[in-house]
Amino acid sequence: MxxxxxxxxxxxxxxxxxxxxxxxxxxxxxxxxxxxxxxxxxxxxxxxxxxxxxxxxxxxxxxxxxxxxxxxxxxxxxxxxxxxxxxxxxxxxxxxxxxxxxxxxxxxxxxxxxxxxxxxxxxxxxxxxxxxxxxxxxxxxxxxxxxxxxxxxxxxxxxxxxxxxxxIYDDVVCEGQSIEMERLWLWVAKNIPGLSASHREAARTRAGLSDAEMDDAAARAMARYNRLDAARIENPPFTSSEEWMRLPLSDYPDFAVWQPFLNEIITHPAPDEFRAAxxxxxxxxxxxxxxxxxxxxxxxxxxxxxxxxxxxxxxxxxxxxxxxxxxxxxxxxxxxxxxxxxxxxxxxxxxxxxxxxxxxxxxxxxxxxxxxxxxxxxxxxxDGWPLSEAVKKRLYLGVNGTISNDVSDDGARTYTYNPRKPVATYGGRNMAIDPGPKDQRLAESHPDYGLVYRCDPLNTAMTIAGPVSVDLHVSSNCLDTDFVAKLIEEKEDGEAALLMDGVTRAMLRNGTDRVQHLKSGEIVKLTIFLGHIYHTLEVGSCLRVDVTSSNFPRRARNTNSGNLILAKDGDKDIRVAQNTVHHGSGLPNVVNFWVLPA
The missing domain is CATH 3.40.50.1820 (Alpha/Beta hydrolase fold, catalytic domain)
Structure with missing residues (x-):
């Protein structure tokens, strides 16, 4: 035996x-x-x-x-x-x-x-x-x-x-109802060599290719993988890469030939039976x-x-x-x-x-x-998470770019988001591209980066211990867009260390399958979940919250088209968005987190 x-x-x-x-x-x-x-x-x-x-x-x-x-x-x-x-x-x-x-x-x-x-x-x-x-x-x-x-x-x-x-879909692939791109693209390509003979034959038959053509597609896929991976060292990274910037995402050349299920993975933008399974x-x-x-x-x-x-x-x-x-x-x-x-x-x-x-x-x-x-x-x-001794804290984002205990004065702050010129990813909870608390000053140098909010320098150290979320009151001139929030420790020497980030797709802001397009002039509330952390900010550091609309390629670009299945959007579907965060006593914008008592 x-x-x-x-x-x-x-x-x-x-x-x-x-x-x-x-x-x-x-x-x-x-x-x-x-x-x-x-x-x-x-x-x-x-x-x-x-x-x-x-x-x-x-x-x-x-x-x-x-x-x-x-x-x-x-x-x-x-x-x-x-x-x-x-x-x-x-x-x-x-x-x-x-x-x-x-x-x-x-x-x-x-x-x-x-x-x-x-x-x-x-x-x-x-x-x-x-x-x-x-x-x-x-x-x-x-x-x-x-x-x-x-x-x-x-x-x-x-x-x-x-x-x-x-x-896997609710938490990772479609976190915030936005496609988590960097892992998918690099992971799918890198794992083509491990596909079995029976998978290869089924994919070959479906694509109508010969054995030699399948071999050629595999070679091209690996070459694409190498170019995708090499784009991390460009300045800025990723955003000038034809492979990363290609639209539509569906039917991606060579990748989708060998792994047809990639199209299935990226075409469930809202919770449904497939994701629930x-x-x-x-x-x-x-x-x-x-x-x-x-x-x-x-x-x-x-x-x-x-x-x-x-x-x-x-x-x-x-x-x-x-x-x-x-x-x-x-x-x-x-x-x-x-x-x-x-x-x-x-x-x-x-x-x-x-x-x-x-x-x-x-x-x-x-x-x-x-x-x-x-x-x-x-x-x-x-005994549990978050820590039993942690206290929930709410700080308000101000129209003048502050973070404080006080509700902001009335006003609005607007920035441009052009999907053809996304903000590049620098660090974060990544798998296939560089992770960690990377300095965001390079990202911030983008001419249409977004909005920055910061508190006064800390007089005592502050330990964040638990989940973090950001509530925003927003509007846009487009039917849909993404809102990305970053939590940052800005240190005395100017380093802006990324602690965590999150995203919410505006038209799916309630986390259900209900589509709610943005309307011109309408202000809506949405919440961005950033994840969990235990981290102590140093004396003299500033807590910072940045609001933008792209973090590419950690997140696939929202074309702002209002189409539900963004993976099928091409360049013709792109709209340039003017995105606004509204402030005032009836429109509190808040960063919610847990801190240990001083």
Missing amino acids: FDFVDPETGARGFQTMLSMRDGTRLNTFVFRPADGERFPVILQRTPYGIAKQDGSANHDVSQGWLPSTAEPLRGSILRGWKKITSRGYAAVYQDTRGRFGSEGEDRVYADDASDGWDTLAWISEQDWTNGRVGMSGSSAGATTTYAAASTKHPSLRAFWAQVGGSS HNFRASIEIPGFHVTSWYDIFLTSVIAAFTEIQMRVGNQRLWIGPNDHYFIYEEQFWPRDPYFDWFGHWLKNEGSPLLNEPPVYFSPRAWTDDPQEYAADDWKYT
Whole structure:
């Protein structure tokens, strides 16, 4: 039965093509400990390959993925089968549908709930399992974990999900009802080589191309990826790149040929059944360990999963570290590695200190400029998020560009937003372009940047600890536009460090499928959610809120056309907007946040 016995550990492995309910077969590796017959199981499903990522050994279980000794915590698959089997678990790896050694078409998480259920059902029927299964994964592997957990299969007892999306469209792809572009474009292109033979054939047939033409499209897609990636070093970055600035977004050359589902991803601008089907956290009812970082693209999605499931059923844990999406793979990110403590408790009835600790553990430093020397020795415990001792604070944006405790005088401030000349992205919760608290002075040099509001220099340090939002009263001469808000620490030397940013698409400002076009002369209220943070502003710094209408390519440009599906808009649909923020006693513009008592 076994295709492989590891000479070092004695672990036994075999490969199988596991049939899903529609007959599609998914490439699956099973590794069992050297001794014993029935085991708890840790399942990991990934689109990034369960063997060599060059595709040369897709079905060879002896080449099953393992982390490098230099980076033992890196990978979508966590800890690796050797460590898992040495702890007395069976390890199951699976290529997701349409990826590497699996059949079917890759539809980017659309099938991961049902495929997850079918895989769990198969595991539960095997004579080598004791009926207790856990799931884990990082990034895309975390999203597939949330997806499977949402199905409530009775064998799945606990999960571990780090830096992944629990409601991938509402939180990430369509955050604020605006398309999150940088990750989509670079991620889709970079992952074309991992598409399986069956996916390739389905895409080739749909496009009506020959094999040679598909190869040419793949080569062009990689060349486009390289040009997109290189645009970060231009001055200004991104906005002079033909690849980034191309319209329409739909049917993007070569990318959409190889990954036709890209068109589906970007054409659900408002909440609908498609997006709701990807809200995996809504139905999860088992213990979960959630991990993210303050500048992770998935920060809000991970925190939302923890908060909602903890409120509903309890037994959740949330750890938040510093820096970006990828820092989580470094050993120094972690105060300790609780992976096997977590699964040991829920799958093997072992004692664990985790169950006696407060559920939230976080770094009070949102960013470190020296990650190699970082030491996770200052993390803090708390019973929930935001912190119970934090106090909600409201400050008003003034017509004269101030931030204060007082409601503004009457008046208005107007700026121009031309989609042909967007403001470039500098930092933030990015995944594929440079993240972090980048200096916004370069962005601010744009001739039509937008509006800046700042408070007086702080006399005492101020710690922001929790979610942040901005309420605005606005109007525009266009049927639709975006409003982007940035929270910034402006330091004494002039550096404008970006703490966080958010966006709201005006015609979908209520967060529903109800379209409310802007009308000439009409003032409307909208709220921009910026995310979560723990950060201490220094004495002498100013808290700053910037309001603009583009942050490109973190967000795709709103053409201001008023068309619901912006992904289909071309250059002819572009309108130049005059966007206005209105001030006065009846029109309060407010930044809402949580602070620790001084």
